[in-house]
Amino acid sequence: MSTNFEFQVQARCDRTQARVGIFSTPHGQIETPRFMPVGTLANVKTLTPAQLKVAGAQMILANTYHLHLQPGEQIVAGAGGLHRFMAWPGPILTDSGGFQVFSLSEIRTIDETGVTFRSPHDGTMIHLTPERSIQIQNQLGADVIMAFDECPPYPASREDVLKATDRTYRWLKRCMTAHQRPDQALFGIVQGGVYPDLRAEAAQQLAQLDLPGYAIGGVSVGEPVALIEKIVQVTTPWLPETKPRYLMGVGTPREMAQAIAAGIDLFDCVIPTRLARHGAVLVGGARWNLKNAQFREDFQPLDQACPCYTCQNFSRAYLSHLVRAKELLAYTLLSIHNVTELIGLTQKIRQAILGGYFYEEFVCRDWGKLNPEETLDRAES
Amino acid sequence: MSTNFEFQVQARCDRTQARVGIFSTPHGQIETPRFMPVGTLANVKTLTPAQLKVAGAQMILANTYHLHLQPGEQIVAGAGGLHRFMAWPGPILTDSGGFQVFSLSEIRTIDETGVTFRSPHDGTMIHLTPERSIQIQNQLGADVIMAFDECPPYPASREDVLKATDRTYRWLKRCMTAHQRPDQALFGIVQGGVYPDLRAEAAQQLAQLDLPGYAIGGVSVGEPVALIEKIVQVTTPWLPETKPRYLMGVGTPREMAQAIAAGIDLFDCVIPTRLARHGAVLVGGARWNLKNAQFREDFQPLDQACPCYTCQNFSRAYLSHLVRAKELLAYTLLSIHNVTELIGLTQKIRQAILGGYFYEEFVCRDWGKLNPEETLDRAES
Numbered sequence: 001m002s003t004n005f006e007f008q009v010q011a012r013c014d015r016t017q018a019r020v021g022i023f024s025t026p027h028g029q030i031e032t033p034r035f036m037p038v039g040t041l042a043n044v045k046t047l048t049p050a051q052l053k054v055a056g057a058q059m060i061l062a063n064t065y066h067l068h069l070q071p072g073e074q075i076v077a078g079a080g081g082l083h084r085f086m087a088w089p090g091p092i093l094t095d096s097g098g099f100q101v102f103s104l105s106e107i108r109t110i111d112e113t114g115v116t117f118r119s120p121h122d123g124t125m126i127h128l129t130p131e132r133s134i135q136i137q138n139q140l141g142a143d144v145i146m147a148f149d150e151c152p153p154y155p156a157s158r159e160d161v162l163k164a165t166d167r168t169y170r171w172l173k174r175c176m177t178a179h180q181r182p183d184q185a186l187f188g189i190v191q192g193g194v195y196p197d198l199r200a201e202a203a204q205q206l207a208q209l210d211l212p213g214y215a216i217g218g219v220s221v222g223e224p225v226a227l228i229e230k231i232v233q234v235t236t237p238w239l240p241e242t243k244p245r246y247l248m249g250v251g252t253p254r255e256m257a258q259a260i261a262a263g264i265d266l267f268d269c270v271i272p273t274r275l276a277r278h279g280a281v282l283v284g285g286a287r288w289n290l291k292n293a294q295f296r297e298d299f300q301p302l303d304q305a306c307p308c309y310t311c312q313n314f315s316r317a318y319l320s321h322l323v324r325a326k327e328l329l330a331y332t333l334l335s336i337h338n339v340t341e342l343i344g345l346t347q348k349i350r351q352a353i354l355g356g357y358f359y360e361e362f363v364c365r366d367w368g369k370l371n372p373e374e375t376l377d378r379a380e381s
Numbered sequence: 382m383s384t385n386f387e388f389q390v391q392a393r394c395d396r397t398q399a400r401v402g403i404f405s406t407p408h409g410q411i412e413t414p415r416f417m418p419v420g421t422l423a424n425v426k427t428l429t430p431a432q433l434k435v436a437g438a439q440m441i442l443a444n445t446y447h448l449h450l451q452p453g454e455q456i457v458a459g460a461g462g463l464h465r466f467m468a469w470p471g472p473i474l475t476d477s478g479g480f481q482v483f484s485l486s487e488i489r490t491i492d493e494t495g496v497t498f499r500s501p502h503d504g505t506m507i508h509l510t511p512e513r514s515i516q517i518q519n520q521l522g523a524d525v526i527m528a529f530d531e532c533p534p535y536p537a538s539r540e541d542v543l544k545a546t547d548r549t550y551r552w553l554k555r556c557m558t559a560h561q562r563p564d565q566a567l568f569g570i571v572q573g574g575v576y577p578d579l580r581a582e583a584a585q586q587l588a589q590l591d592l593p594g595y596a597i598g599g600v601s602v603g604e605p606v607a608l609i610e611k612i613v614q615v616t617t618p619w620l621p622e623t624k625p626r627y628l629m630g631v632g633t634p635r636e637m638a639q640a641i642a643a644g645i646d647l648f649d650c651v652i653p654t655r656l657a658r659h660g661a662v663l664v665g666g667a668r669w670n671l672k673n674a675q676f677r678e679d680f681q682p683l684d685q686a687c688p689c690y691t692c693q694n695f696s697r698a699y700l701s702h703l704v705r706a707k708e709l710l711a712y713t714l715l716s717i718h719n720v721t722e723l724i725g726l727t728q729k730i731r732q733a734i735l736g737g738y739f740y741e742e743f744v745c746r747d748w749g750k751l752n753p754e755e756t757l758d759r760a761e762s
Contacts, residue, residue, distance in 0.1 A: 041702075041703075041706050041708055042699070042702065043703060043708055043710045044710075045708065045709060045710065046709045046710055046713070047710065048690070048710065048713065048714070049694070050690065070702065070705060070706055071677065071698070071701075071702040071705070075677065075678055075698055075702070078678055078680060078698070079680050079696055079698055079699065080680075085696070085698075085699055086699065087694040087695055087699075296452065296456065297456055297459055299459060299460050299461075309429070309431065313430070313468040314468055315460055315466070317452070317456055317459070317460055317466075318423070318460065318466055318467065318468075320452075321422075321423065321451065321452040321456070322422075322424060324451060324452070325422050325451055327422055327424055327426065328426060328427045328709055328712060328713075329424045329425075329426065329427055329428065329429065331709060332427070332429065332709075332713065333429070
């Protein structure tokens with residue numbers, strides 16, 4: 001691990017595995033636990049960097065698969081790297097493209113070398129390998145880059161998941177060899193589907209590699225949401241205490257609280273911006289659709305206690321009007337609120353761990369009835 | 382005219398009719414000449430009030446026709462009026478709906494009482510009259526409200542334009558009688574199509590009424606753009622020197638410079654936000670389409686000299702990427718630049734008049750070849 005990166009655990013919860021930490025990167029620090037907004041195509045949909053910063057964003061994501069397809073990593077590198085290209089001077093993390101290749105592409109072949117798929121832009125065949133993903137990520141220049149993994153679908157047989165998990169491990173070692181930049185931290189990704197023993201075994205294997213950080217992948221791929229907590233609980237005990245832990249693609253309030261209790265530090269999810277584009281907001285753990293008639297003449301802010309620009313300036317009635325009129329400003333204003341809400345939740349949890357009331361306030365909270373059929377979907381649409 | 386409103390001419394150009402003024406309203410002052418961004422549905426498309434303020438906006442527009450259809454003036458009034466509803470604490474002007482009824486609706490009848498048209502939302506029949514337009518505008522609560530006028534199309538016969546111009550005058554008097562709020566200034570609108578004598582006569586009639594401000598309407602309705610300057614030149618001499626003059630629906634650089642030289646103070650146009658939504662920007666009077674290949678690897682800002690957030694933070698390559706990817710943030714960033722550009726042009730012209738170099742710099746400027754077929758289109762789409 002480069003000296004550019006450091007993770008300090010500052011405090012621990014005495015009733016759960018939750019911890020408070022500071023993750024230092026070349027472009028700044030991340031106070032954990034922390035929600036990270038997703039900027040797939042080198043922008044968090046509808047939000048300027050200035051708005052993101054006010055919303056409390058510290059590290060944001062971008063995506064190797066999408067940026068390789070457009071505008072191409074050469075253009076990002078030509079601009080001086082992702083930070084300058086998208087004018088985000090703080091920490092950035094790039095996903096490896098593994099998840100997206102498996103979830104978004106028309107795949108032609110998967111073999112030990114990598115994945116061949118058809119570009120959804122121009123139909124050309126693209127061969128993405130662990131080495132290629134790392135090369136692209138080295139060119140993009142994020143602070144944290146992710147290993148190229150094979151992400152099995154849900155449902156998948158134990159045998160198929162085992163094969164993907166083993167391949168993910170072999171690909172990780174190739175990623176480590178290919179990785180060139182000491183100013184970028186390469187995180188490994190634990191796969192293993194919904195099989196506790198495969199998750200535990202994969203986590204133990206990865207822990208041996210002394211990586212600067214670890215992620216749990218292959219969740220929010222269609223499995224019942226109730227399984228997420230279990231996957232996290234069987235995996236985190238095997239990950240090093242001294243390294244940041246990142247649960248990929250999860251950012252709903254209940255699941256973040258549960259995962260933090262199991263020892264997770266970082267989260268990402270497209271949900272705040274995607275909900276916004278559907279006219280929906282997160283308020284205190286609930287989801288409201290602003291097209292509902294009840295909001296037409298409701299002149300209160302979304303949330304009286306929320307410090308965001310949207311809640312400080314606009315009423316539910318106004319936001320409902322913009323949503324109904326399909327005005328693009330609606331998506332900006334709702335995204336500002338939703339991103340602030342999710343980052344704010346992780347900030348509040350951080351304070352609760354420090355203050356010794358995390359278990360009472362967030363683990364014992366009634367998060368509402370869980371629909372056993374409910375699933376989360378990571379893809380931005 | 383209420384004491385809430387005052388227009389002070391501070392300086393005049395000695396070679397043209399251009400003047401510099403301050404128009405005071407209950408919600409603040411407007412330094413003229415000034416471009417006013419259009420917020421049809423109680424928002425300037427893709428821009429927050431904070432972004433508009435930084436772009437230099439002083440007075441912004443909203444639209445009676447659109448706001449009556451949705452969300453309805455009762456909801457705006459329930460929110461405490463337009464300023465609070467849309468969180469714009471500065472001056473606001475509402476157009477009367479006259480232009481929109483004639484350009485956007487399926488009209489059923491026009492008679493002396495008013496216009497009956499079918500709502501494009503729910504198909505119901507709506508009867509809009511001078512009195513109804515003023516009632517709605519009184520409820521919306523803008524600082525400046527506009528008379529309900531009959532806006533003839535282009536081309537139209539002299540006889541038809543004469544009828545519309547005379548009716549506009551009779552309707553204006555009904556508007557004056559209906560108008561209830563001394564904290565709102567009612568502006569009259571000069572019609573007369575492309576007929577100089579009708580324009581002059583209408584202007585003289587209106588000038589007698591000692592209104593707090595005067596607008597030239599019925600331009601940018603499909604006539605060759607070259608006619609706009611002539612219409613303005615034959616109309617403004619008949620309008621009172623001591624009142625603000627507003628050229629409706631015009632906001633292109635050349636036409637604004639020409640109109641200011643003829644004595645116009647205020648402009649509005651949807652062009653900055655509409656161009657943005659088509660991936661186009663205004664730079665130094667030129668229009669660029671950011672989809673053009675030349676911008677893909679151009680790492681300069683749109684305009685090195687532009688103070689806007691977009692030019693201070695992003696390259697042409699990045700903006701081109703966002704436009705190609707159809708990311709909504711593109712439309713925000715391009716709108717920020719385009720609005721800043723047009724307001725900035727009127728600010729520069731103001732300085733030039735004060736500095737005594739307006740004629741040399743803006744009237745004698747080569748604005749590029751005028752395509753005689755070129756027309757402007759006011760409607761936001």
